[in-house]
Amino acid sequence: MKIYTKTGDKGSTSLVGGERTNKYDLRVWAYGSIDEANSSIGLARACMEDENLKGKLLKIQKTLFEVAAELASLGTKNYRSRIEEEDVVFLEDTIDELDRMRPVQNGFIVPGGTVESAHLDVARTDVRRAERYISELRNHYEVNDSLQKYVNRLSDAIYAVARYFDYKDILKKTEEKLTSLNSGEKIDCRGNPQKNLLTNTVLNRETAEYIAGKCIEKSYDIGVPMVICIVDFDGNVILLERMDNSLLISLKVAFKKAYTAAALKSPTGELYKALLPGGEFYGLNNDENIITFAGGFPLKIDGHIVGAIGVSGGTVDEDTSVSKYGVEVFEEVVKYGIKR
Template sequence: MKIYTRTGDKGNTSLVGGERTNKYDLRVWAYGSIDEANSSIGLARACIEDKKLEDKLLKIQKTLFEVAAELASLGTKDYKPRIEDDEVIFLEDTIDELDKMRPVQNGFIVPGGTMESAHLDVARTDVRRAERYISELKNYYEVNNSLQKYVNRLSDAVYAIARYFDYKDILKKAEEKLTELKGDGKINAKGNLKKSLLTKAVLNRETAEYITGKCIEKSREIGVPMVICVVDFDGNIILLERMDNSLLISIKVALKKAYTAAALKSPTGDLYESSLPGGEFYGLNHEKDIVTFSGGFPLKIGDDIVGAIGVSGGTIDEDTSVSHYGVEVFEEVVKYGTKR
């Protein structure tokens, strides 16, 4: 059988059942747009190595053949509903599953973050176009409600899958950045040795006890029991002190603040904006050992970060006040070479 039939040479085509209509028939626009969306999803699927998501997209593509066939039979004697709510539920379950894996989004995403998400975003817009034609078809035909829900939910599902790949890429880059900033023992070994010597000379347990003691005095002044943690430049604990009646959860939070400040070489409060969509560290706040709210500060000797302090137990302002005071105490030790 030849690919070409010549039956459409005069600008008409066949619907399901053989009825002929013009190629500009709204039904043709609708199922033609579904065909475009199917091809776009196929292009995206060809770039995806995640077997589970590849299988989901393949299932969607097979369903889209049924969507197109149903649209191509509207108004004919051969019309029958082909899409049921089970297919809608499949998309909703997919969306819910992927939404649990990504951070809350508070703004628009510029398409093109990854090859996979870029192709999926094109497919999403193709689905949206098809949905507009289907919505117009309701003025002339009785459109299956489950079909309309499916196409509407499909654009959401494709969007969720696209954002999943963006988020995975962001996490990968953030982890690489984190490793680079921390140093992995193979690069910058000379610099790490220098910091190690500085830490042992100045930021040792004795100094950590002094800083912590001063922070406890400050905490008592404001009437808030806190947890104070001092770590070295690699984020390893030098000293962690919990005041009586401080919250147990503050032990973990104080450590995370100190670790984050040391690993990312930045006050934790300064990381909040960059962890939002579009920021350098977007998604990093979902790493288990990272926090992006205030209360953690690096400890420096000149331009060298030799450790960090983290404080938790009060409000953001109270934690910040006490931890920043700890930095000032450490700077005095460095400046005067003695504890006052």
């Protein structure tokens, strides 16, 4: 059987059941847009490695054949509803699943973050166009409510999948950058054993206790009980000191401040914009140990980060004041040793 039939040479086409209509029929525009969306979804799926999402998109593509068939039978004796509420529920479950896997995004997203999301964004606009045609079809035909709900929900589902791929890409690039920073700044004992010995000698339990003691004195001066946490280069706790009557939650917050300052090589109070959508470290705020409250500072020797300090318990200014003082104490220890 030949692919071409010549029956459409004069601008007509067949609906489901064989009835002929013009190719500019609103029904043709509607199911034609669904066909375009299906093709774009297929292109995106062909670029993916995530088997779970590939499976979900394949299911959506098969359902779109049913959507198109239902649209192509509107107003004919062969019409029957094909889309049901369970199809809508599948899309809603997919959206909810993906929303739990990525941080909340506010504002408009510029398409083109990844190959997969770019193709999906094209599909999303095709679906939106189909939805507009379907809304107009309701003025002329009795359209299945579940079909209209499905198409409306479909654009949201495609958007959720696209943003998930953007998020995964940003997370991957950020992790690569952090790995590069870590390998670039870590002091190599083979290259300079004396410097590595200095690091281990200076930032140890004794030094951490000395710094914390000075920070506690500072906290008494301002009249606020604090929690002081000092971590090593890898974010492991060297010391976690809690003053009497300090807030219980400050135990977690102080550690997170120190960990974040060590992991991202920056004072925590300067990281807020970098963790927003489009920022250098966007996506890492999904890590429960990352925090952007001020009060965390890296500890450095000759420009190399060897650890960090985090302070919590007071206002932003109070936490910052005590943690900065801790940095100053550490720098004095590096230069002159612990003052007895």
